Amino acid sequence: MDSSSNFSESYDIFTSSDDYATRYAGRVGEWMLKVQEQAVLRMLASYPNASILDVGGGHGQLTPALVEDGYQVTVLASSEECKSRLRPWLDQIAFDVGSLMNMPYPARSFDAVISLRLMAHVKRWEEFIGELARVARKAVIVDYPEVRSINIVSTQLFSLKKRLEPNTRRFQCFREGDLLRVFKEVGFQRSDRFPQYFLPMMLHRALKQPKLSAMTESLLRLTGLTSLLGSPVILKVVRPLTMDP
Numbered sequence: 001m002d003s004s005s006n007f008s009e010s011y012d013i014f015t016s017s018d019d020y021a022t023r024y025a026g027r028v029g030e031w032m033l034k035v036q037e038q039a040v041l042r043m044l045a046s047y048p049n050a051s052i053l054d055v056g057g058g059h060g061q062l063t064p065a066l067v068e069d070g071y072q073v074t075v076l077a078s079s080e081e082c083k084s085r086l087r088p089w090l091d092q093i094a095f096d097v098g099s100l101m102n103m104p105y106p107a108r109s110f111d112a113v114i115s116l117r118l119m120a121h122v123k124r125w126e127e128f129i130g131e132l133a134r135v136a137r138k139a140v141i142v143d144y145p146e147v148r149s150i151n152i153v154s155t156q157l158f159s160l161k162k163r164l165e166p167n168t169r170r171f172q173c174f175r176e177g178d179l180l181r182v183f184k185e186v187g188f189q190r191s192d193r194f195p196q197y198f199l200p201m202m203l204h205r206a207l208k209q210p211k212l213s214a215m216t217e218s219l220l221r222l223t224g225l226t227s228l229l230g231s232p233v234i235l236k237v238v239r240p241l242t243m244d245p
Contacts, residue, residue, distance in 0.1 A: 010078035011121040012100065016058025016085060023205075024061070031210040032201065036143075036234070037065045039194040040114065043141055043236045044071070050111035053135060055100060056118040058082030060089070067092050074110070076103060101127055108137040116234075119144045120172055126182050133186040139238045140188060145173040146195065149231035179235065188237040195230025 014020055024033055040062060044050065049070050054062060057075040066073045067089055074094040075086060083095055098104040101124060113136040122128045132140045180190055197204070198220040204213040220226050 010100070012056030012058055012077055012082055012118060013079050015056065015117045016060075016077065016082035018085070020059065021085065026208070027210045028205055028208055028213065031214055032196075032204070033061055035196055036116070037062060039196070039234045040116075040141060041065060041069060043139075043192050043194075043234070044069075044112060047111050047138060050138075051109075053105070053110040053113045055103070055113060055115040055132065056082075057114065057116070058085060059117055060085040061116065062114065063089050063093065076100065101131060103131050103135050105135045107134050109135050111137050112139040112141065114141045116141075116143045118142075119174070120232075125172075125174075129179070129182045130186050133183065133188055136188075137239075139191065139236055140183070141234065141236045142179075143196075143232045143234045144179065146229075146231040146233050147173045147175050149173075149195075149229050173231075176233065176235065180237070183237045187239055189240055190235070191238040192236040194234040195226050196232055196234065198226040198230050
């Protein structure tokens with residue numbers, strides 16, 4: 001299939017592919033996606049039946065849960081080919097193709113805007129944050145790799161990771177303060193955060209023992225280590241007037 005796109009910053013083409021989906025195959029992948037799903041649904045719980053824009057959401061990782069919970073879902077992708085993995089839900093959601101850096105919607109078109117699996121690969125990330133915030137009425141939810149985590153040695157470990165996971169890519173890490181600074185400039189402030197794992201996802205995939213992984217991560221979360229040094233982080237920011245009570 002032609003993977004070309006008329007838009008810049010079209011990194012969602014890869015994350016919407018069947019190849020990328022293999023990174024979340026099997027029981028370990030199901031566990032990882034459930035951790036992510038539960039965190040996002042909890043962050044959205046105060047907006048029942050809300051309109052949701054899922055930017056770069058052709059991977060479909062959240063689509064079934066959002067639809068089942070009654071949200072009005074629109075997926076924005078940079079290419080028509082990102083539709084492939086969403087076919088089972090196309091009669092229940094809207095699918096649009098457009099620039100992720102100049103989204104084809106008026107300001108504050110959606111109650112909440114979500115973008116997962118994308119921030120780590122967007123070069124013009126400050127502009128990207130501005131667009132997410134522009135079209136969001138109440139909240140924005142993103143995930144990102146945190147510098148203050150095992151990712152601090154990600155460059156040194158990349159060769160090993162590439163051997164274990166041939167379809168992995170290099171990614172950029174962030175400090176939460178840098179993201180919050182940019183969100184503040186466009187009128188948003190932090191409402192919630194959820195670091196997903198203390199141990200690297202690569203290790204959990206290699207172990208192939210989801211029950212062991214879940215138990216280990218639960219214990220690490222209880223110690224407070226995950227809150228301090230976990231990654232990737234799911235971050236929720238809101239407009240101050242819509243700050244959750």
